[in-house]
Amino acid sequence: MTRKRMNTKVKRIGSFIAFLALSGVLVAGFVNAYSGGSGDDTQDYNCGTSCHLGDANHGAGEIQVELDKTSVLSGQNVAVTVNVTLVQLGSDSLVGVFVLGSQTGSDDHPSSQGWTISQDPNGGVGDDAHNYVEKHSPASGETVTFKWSLVAPATPGTYVLHVRVHHGSIARNPLWEDYSGTISVEVSPLPLGLPTIEHSPVSTGYVEEPTVMQASVVNATKVFLHWREVGGSQFKSIEMTNTSIEDGNGWVFEGSILAPGTEVQLEYRIIANRDTGNGPLVTDTAVFTLSIQERPEIPNMTAWIIQIVIVTEAVIFAGIIGYKITKSKEPKEEDHDT
Amino acid sequence: MTLDMRALHSVTIELHGGMLTLAFICIAIKVIDMLWGRFLGEKGGFLRRMLLKASEYSSPTILLAAIGGVVGLLLSAYTGASLAPEGALQTSSITLNKVLVTVAATELWMLLIAFNLAYGDESWNTRNRSLMMIFTGGLGYLFSITGGSIGGTMAGKVSIMEPLWELLGVDLHASWIFPPELLYVILAVVSIIGVLLVIYSSKVLDAVSIRPSTSDK
Numbered sequence: 098m099t100r101k102r103m104n105t106k107v108k109r110i111g112s113f114i115a116f117l118a119l120s121g122v123l124v125a126g127f128v129n130a131y132s133g134g135s136g137d138d139t140q141d142y143n144c145g146t147s148c149h150l151g152d153a154n155h156g157a158g159e160i161q162v163e164l165d166k167t168s169v170l171s172g173q174n175v176a177v178t179v180n181v182t183l184v185q186l187g188s189d190s191l192v193g194v195f196v197l198g199s200q201t202g203s204d205d206h207p208s209s210q211g212w213t214i215s216q217d218p219n220g221g222v223g224d225d226a227h228n229y230v231e232k233h234s235p236a237s238g239e240t241v242t243f244k245w246s247l248v249a250p251a252t253p254g255t256y257v258l259h260v261r262v263h264h265g266s267i268a269r270n271p272l273w274e275d276y277s278g279t280i281s282v283e284v285s286p287l288p289l290g291l292p293t294i295e296h297s298p299v300s301t302g303y304v305e306e307p308t309v310m311q312a313s314v315v316n317a318t319k320v321f322l323h324w325r326e327v328g329g330s331q332f333k334s335i336e337m338t339n340t341s342i343e344d345g346n347g348w349v350f351e352g353s354i355l356a357p358g359t360e361v362q363l364e365y366r367i368i369a370n371r372d373t374g375n376g377p378l379v380t381d382t383a384v385f386t387l388s389i390q391e392r393p394e395i396p397n398m399t400a401w402i403i404q405i406v407i408v409t410e411a412v413i414f415a416g417i418i419g420y421k422i423t424k425s426k427e428p429k430e431e432d433h434d435t
Numbered sequence: 436m437t438l439d440m441r442a443l444h445s446v447t448i449e450l451h452g453g454m455l456t457l458a459f460i461c462i463a464i465k466v467i468d469m470l471w472g473r474f475l476g477e478k479g480g481f482l483r484r485m486l487l488k489a490s491e492y493s494s495p496t497i498l499l500a501a502i503g504g505v506v507g508l509l510l511s512a513y514t515g516a517s518l519a520p521e522g523a524l525q526t527s528s529i530t531l532n533k534v535l536v537t538v539a540a541t542e543l544w545m546l547l548i549a550f551n552l553a554y555g556d557e558s559w560n561t562r563n564r565s566l567m568m569i570f571t572g573g574l575g576y577l578f579s580i581t582g583g584s585i586g587g588t589m590a591g592k593v594s595i596m597e598p599l600w601e602l603l604g605v606d607l608h609a610s611w612i613f614p615p616e617l618l619y620v621i622l623a624v625v626s627i628i629g630v631l632l633v634i635y636s637s638k639v640l641d642a643v644s645i646r647p648s649t650s651d652k
Contacts, residue, residue: 136441136590396528397610403618404611405535410625412542416549417632419567423554 149273156272174383211250220300324365451507458500461493543575
């Protein structure tokens, strides 16, 4: 075989290997059903990629669901806690849980039923509060806890929520399972004169720094901020201060939690009282999670510029020097020939 | 139909990860072939013949896989940037470090491609050229997997390289990945090399310009 024909053959085979590798990496992503997770998102009952389907992929985990209250007033918060215990976790140890308003496959987000997610299990609030959330499991058989805070719909009635779990097996099958029980919440109309609280949950605070909580409150004479370490026995409490400059739709109250000196998970809630003379009328929010972290370092742009200049200069000079060295000698003068 | 940038980012990560790993494996095959040839010669029978065949196939594969890997790196940089929170470059050291490491990886792999295109089939037929290919490919791959490790950390996942960073005392979350004192020395050395290169190049140019042309002879 001539050298030219050999080279052509080698190039063809190389191209084929590269094509196979490209096809492999593209196909692998679908076969493994996002083995690295698809990320927290807004999802219907069957998520967009629909990898987790069929009886063969039905998981065998244990799902427990707890509500902090089964009866709630319109516009008040309810906390949905989902405990997932799985022994079939794959090597990624990733568990994804959905909280849903229906199981039809479209418009399943709780907001379709009138619910608002005020805080998701990963601390997402506002537009970043998702109904599908992923967490890492410490190990196979360990329980992973997900907690959502939902604001009850404005229309009174009985509402049903659903929970679905996605995970992978050790054999990397895209497993799924549904919570088989009923999660029913009775939403009642607000009694006349009851205090109401509007509060955007705060999910992150920094070590040894105060985290300011703000709430817009109507019909209350006193507002309190309660907090404790997650799993702790007693709440600490302070009375929040009315900081309103003028009357609007509600009075603005502020209070702050001074974070401890170490990274820790706190939970808090806000309680509003109104003394009517015939006993107090009381409203409280759901219990929200506040993650206390070290304040991230502000990036040093000078450091980054110096490092990127070094890297770029080093590569350019290495290229020039390398080219001069390799160009200066003929192949036959070298001591190696493959 | 909306384009899910997160899904696209996953695909581009797989693309450059797979391609660059293929290129690195082929470089490793070339290295094993060279070491075998140096220390064992043509001994080894079937195994040697297989290695020679694999080595031949590896040469064009390195170029193709490196090109695919660089395209994947650039695409994943674009998709990753569109997923990053607004202002992340001003507020997050780890995001800046991810950019730094990705730039380094891309530059090194582009250097390898440039060498491969410059020398073609003869990219591996001298010791110096082979060393250059191994240096650029090896270092490029190291930066690529470091970028992947940072990406995993940014996505809230655990990187298998974290024990290695702990062992080496490298903090990927800090503004200075390496101690500033060390980097200032490296910057000085690199800059001196640059100045020397400029002087050397200008001398070569001078020598070329004063040499009589063949038509004057």
